[in-house]
Amino acid sequence: MAKPDYLHFLIDPNRCIGCQACMQACSECDTHRGESMIHLEYLNRAESVQTVPVVCMHCNQPTCAEVCPADAIKRTGDGVVQSARKPRCIACGNCVVACPFGVPEVYEDRKIMMKCDMCYDRTSVGKKPMCATVCPSQALFFGTREQIEQLRPLSTPVNTFQFGQQTITTQVNIMVPRRLATVAPLVDVTAAMEEKPKSRAVSLKVVPVENVEDDPFAEVEV
Amino acid sequence: MAEVPADPLRIIEKFGPHLSEMTGVRLSTSVEPERLVKTHCCFCGQQCGIQLKVRDNQVIGFEPWEDFPFNRGMLCPKGVKRYLQGSHPDRLITALRRDTSSASGFSPMPYQAAIDRVAAEIGRIQQKHGAGAIGVLGGASLTTEKTYLLGKFARVCLKTPFIDYNGRLCMVSAGAANKKAFGIDRTTNPWSDMVGTDVIWVAGSNVAECSPITTNYIWQAREQGAKIIIQDPRITPAARTCDLYLPVKPGRDAALFAGVLQIMIERDWLDHTFIDAHTSGFDQVAAYCSEWTLPRTAEMTGVPQRALMQAAEWWGTAKTSFLFHARGIEHHSNGVQNALGTINLVLASGRIGKPKCGYGTIVGQANGQGGREHGQKCDQLPGWRDISNPEHRRYVAGVWGIEEQELPGPGVDAYELFRKIDRGEIKGLLSICFNPKVSLPDNSFVTRCLEKLEFFTAIDFFLNDTAWHADVVLPGSLHEEDEGTVTQVEGRIIKINKAVDCPGDAHEDWRIIQDIAQALGRPHGFTFKNPREIFEELRLASKGGVADYSGVTYEKITQNMGVFWPCYSEDPRTGAAIDDHPGTPRLFEHGSYNPVAKGSGPFYFPDGRARFNVADYRDPVDDASEEFPIYLTTGRVVSQFLSGTQTRRIGPLVKQYAEPKIEMHPRLATKLGIADGEWATVETRRGSITLKAQVVTTIRPDTIFIPYHWAGPKSVNQVTVAAQDPISKIPQYKVCGCRVRRAKAPPEYAAVLEPQQ
Helix, strand or coil, rough: CCCCCCEEEECCCCHHCCCHHHHHHHHCCCCCCCCCEEEEEECCCCCCEEEECCCCCCCCCCCCHHHCCCCCHHHEECCCCCCCCCCCCCCCCCCHHCCCCCCCCCECCCCEEEEEHHHHHHHHHCCCCHHHHHHHCEEEEECHHHHHHHHCCEEEEEEEECCCCCCEEEEEEEECCCEEEEEEEEHHHHHHHHHCCCCCCCCCCCCCCHHCCCCCCCCCCC | CCCCCCCCCHHHHCCCCEECCCCCHHHHCCCCCEEEEEEEECCCCCEEEEEEEEEEEEEEEEECCCCCCCCCCCHHHHHHHHHHCCCCCCCCCCEEECCCCCCCCCEEEEEHHHHHHHHHHHHHHHHCCHHHHEEEEECCCCHHHHHHHHHHHHHCCCCCCEEEEEEHHHHHHHHHHHHHHHHHCCCEEEHHCCCCCCCCEEEEEHHHHHCCHHHHHHHHHHCCCCCEEEEECEEECCCCCEEECCCCCCCCCHHHHHHHHHHHHHHHHCCHHHHHEEECCCHHHHHHHHHCCCHHHHHHHCCCCCHHHHHHHHHHHCCCCCEEECCCCCCCCCCHHHHHHHHHHHHCCCCEECCCEEEEEECCCCCCHHCCCCCCCCCCCCCCECCCCCCHHHHHHHHHCCCHHHCCCCCHHHHHHHHHHHCCCCCCEEECCCCHHHHHHHHHHHHHHHCCCEEEEEEEECCCCCCCCEEEEECCCHHHCCCEEEECCCCCCCCCCCCCCCCCCCCCCHHHHHHHHHCCCCCCCCCCCCHHHHHHHHHHHCCCCCCCCCCCCHHCCCCCCCCCCCCCCCCCCCEECCCCCCCCCCCCCCCCCCCCCCCCCCCCCCCCEECCCCCCCCCCCCCCCCCCCEEEEEEEECCCCCCCCCCCHHHHHHCCCCCCEEEHHHHHHHCCCCCCCCCCCCCCCCCCEEEEECCCCEECCCCCEECCCCCHHHCHHHHHCCEEEEECCCCCCCCEEEEEECCCCCCCCCCCCCCCC
16 A cells, blocks of 8 residues: 555645644554654744644655665655664664754664654555644645645645755645745734834745756655 | 632642543554544534544544534644543542541542432522522533533522523623624624635634634635734734734724724725615714724724724725634623624624625634523523513423423523622532633632532532532533534534443433432423433424524434524424424525514514624723733633643643743843743732743733633632623633732742642
8 A cells, every 4th residue: 555646745834823733643643653753843932933843754865764874764655755664773863863854753762763654554545644634724734736726826835945965855845935925924013013013024945946856766666 | 618628739639630641552553443433522612523432431542534524634632632531540430528537638429329418408508598599500511401401400490590601701792792783692604604705804812722723714715815814912823924913902902993993984995785774873883983093093902003004994895704703802891892893893894694704703612602502691591592581481481391480580690609609698509510710710709709608519520620619529421421412613503422431420411410300309300311302302492592403403413514503493484394494504694584583684683684882992990000010811722721620631732831821022021030931920909820931022012921721829810800791791801900020939839739730
């Protein structure tokens, strides 16, 4: 069984309300029951209520797998990068250091790396992942391209990311606004209390898609 | 008499709150459930559909219910972890009696002996002091069947007028305003009508934390072009990216609505056709609003003129819209006026009674809607009938098989009920699903009243803080241990299904109430065998009332995934019997017929017209002053529910936000010399509370916020003011004057209590 290829996972941090339903639901997942594999952080709670949920981005060329000395991290043919395999993982933490998104974690008590596997027990049988099912703001979404286009006209999915010299393409998409928001996100009440507030617009730099080479291993089961 | 029977620490040691965790079968991945039970979450008025995994009479987990149309599988953290309230170490599985010789203050007693004792004491008190010496407190988290039975029990069995419920702290301002303006008290449109609107105005509702599922409706509306206006003293998670944020000063909402309506009048952003054809009273409202010039409104509300103008323009020129409000504008001594202010904006726009044109109030409790319709409210009878209306009294008395004269008149609100205890007029109390010692304002007064009671019976599944004062505690049922109906935020009646049996000596609440009636020797009308029988009588009792449930059956609810009331068993036009009425998802539609207007118009008044009401601004009681210069406001966090009786016992939810903090702006913190994470003391005219400070820019610098879910020394209601709205009697939780200082030392509780205790 595999995750159907017409279903896609996307993250829209703009929608996130920080409620932690995703984390609470993640810990109910059968492959890592009792532990949440989602990182949900305030960017800076002192200055904003903005939170960002991070699940495994499921890279097409997973850095975690590339740096693993024990060859414990496998990417299945459907593009899902699995948690470390039990007999192989030596809990060295290379993957933790190398992952550009900061996703894997080593569980010292069990001597193993665990991370989001896109609820493989659910997605491989056609269900949605727990987090994207429960997410009340649908900042985490799992569905078809058509649904994404119909439901999210204001933003566009991006799955190419630049980290220094490294360009990474991923199975999971981040939703990026098509246009800069007309109103910058509110960070300080006092700005809204003033007659003439200062603008605090934030600009995002999206990596141009034409610069990205096709992933030669996209279809290869590693 | 009813002083706390032991050292509070010993009571906590025995009865909690302790934390439940995922252990045993709840952690195992190899244990399969025997069955999935489709039901709903027990926390909040959204009533999300959920499936509970059941094995060996235990709820072991959950599975999303993606077919249920309101939430389609979505859940907040409370919903995800709700299953951990079952099989809990703190669960009451026997009746308890107050016993000062026991270290924990209580000893178990046989269930029937407890029932007999309760009946004997009620009988004794009533014989000596009259029927009205017994008070009854109910709750809006109970199923509608239970609230119906409780109202009937108070009036028919106990013959006391003194019953009220904790919806008094929740829905009554909105309810009273709806009644005055529309003649009916229900959200007008299903939530799906939000998507596709031009503008959504959220007045005083921290949607992301208090009704999280509504967030997706708002975001989806925005994706499809809606502008979002949010009015709140804090930048809540939904306000962070809204199109227009109105940073209103606590307690100034009526002024804001009047000022915005004045701009709409000046610019003629009004629907004159609608106003002329379907409303009355506009001229008086316009005359009142003329006093609210733009500069004066900005000065009073703390919202800049540009934002008020923008709000008026967007609201005034929209073609479609949805406005909803919650406790943020309702929890005020001016709560009804605040809610009427929003309704005036809606009526002036003419955008109601149509697809994509809605108005609503977000109910806070699980059955905030149904719990206020069928008779546990002090002035109401089933079907949203009026206990002072002779015709209504005759009808319900007829259903109950008593003479109209036997039916008591209106009672008093929940807080006044405590004042009656204080004055010695009420000497015995029966409470269920209510924790006033945590949830009522100025709660040291509530404690003093509880201590004065001659006899206090609490029905509950955990020993809540109020029940510490009880002479007898009867072990009731959890949500998943009984069946029944509730009515959720949209006015949709849904079905709660039983997943497991009550443990030990615990009983379904309706059985306990009937057992007391039996022991009192007045079983007539209290011999229902199951909730379905209660519902069948409720259908009849509500028939012909505004909240007409007569066409609703358990089967219809299940089949249609909910039924919106009114749902008739007889065509209101012709009186002909019908069994296929589909319910009423949207109120006030053009050409709609209702039994009050009888065809003269869509609203529930004899002339069919909606009412504009002058929504008068008044300063809050105990407003900020020289002595107490800072506004204190209170509310919820997403991982906790009400007084925390359930959610402070669920480990993963406590871990998410363990203890209350004082939110304050860095400008204020700097002035006071308080750093993030330091202990700070808040003082009001009632007393003081010491908690840790959380310094954030997302709150007005003149305001602090403290969530209210905790008990004892961590309860913010130690310091809130017991001022009430003159009409709805809702307490003014959302504002009072306070002063704040850095604490010299940690509070004593910090060393002895766990975070949730």
